[in-house]
Amino acid sequence: MELNKTGIKWSLFTLAGVAVAAGAAVAAVVAGAFDTAATAAWPQPVAWLIHRTMIDSVRARASSVVPPAGFTPEQVRAGFQVYDAHCAMCHGGPGVSRQPWVAGLEPTAPYLIDVRRLFSRPELYWVVRNGVKMTAMPAWRDRLSEGETWDVVAFLEALPGMTPAQYARLRAAAPPLAQASTKPAPVGEAPRAAEQER
């Protein structure tokens, strides 16, 4: 009997606690307490937590991706074209700056010269394909084919050994691709193309 009473008492306390916490959370949202401005940087512990969460999430999900054994120089060149058209504006290149407005992103987009050290081949593929939630990184799976995505990975892996002069030579040799938005996705190709004709 005594034990039961205590049990009930604590259950009620817990319920009341949960209700108060939920009420406070709702009140904070409705009052606009959280600052969503991109000018407000994440506090460092939160920034670390978000980054860590992203890295481990990618690692867990990319483990099923089967990577090619290697890449050809043609793939690196093709990957450069995709990268220069769609990625360089936010991620820059060797000796090449990002667009100035990218500094206004929070979290901002990193330069990728070092990215091979952080992510394996399947992980790079997975990030390009699926994007990163709550950052400006889009999922490219409806814009780039699987082959094009591997080309981008080939280029990213070649990036650390690339000088600004070599990057500039690739730029001069290959005219940049059209923007991804004008490139038909694998699904719904015909209507999109038709729309653009008009």
Add this chain to the structure above:
Amino acid sequence: MSDSAGGGPFRRATSLIAALACGAALLAGCGAPDAAARAIGDPERGAELVENHGCGSCHIVPGRASGIGLVGPPLAGMGARTIIAGKLANTPENMIRWLQDPQEVVPGNVMPDMGLSRADARDITAYLYTLR
């Protein structure tokens, strides 16, 4: 063992005074670079710019989660360095010039011209000079 333990009250008092003096000197030493940095620009704004411009993707930035890059040198101790960019004396004016125009200072290096204004470069320099 017994030697150090049996130093006597006088010796203990002297070491305490010495420790306090060192502490005070350290505090003064910590204060001085900050004052020097503030004479150049706003180090807090500089720290924000370092974050916003993605410097951490190529440099280790002390105390920043995003500062994990191993492309350029770590930024710790940047204010105390003798030479920057592999060729310039580490003066505020040279640092500002290097930050504003890395491709002109060392053509063909991987650090991009980031379009920093002189005020931006000054504040980043002020921040870097707090790192000693």
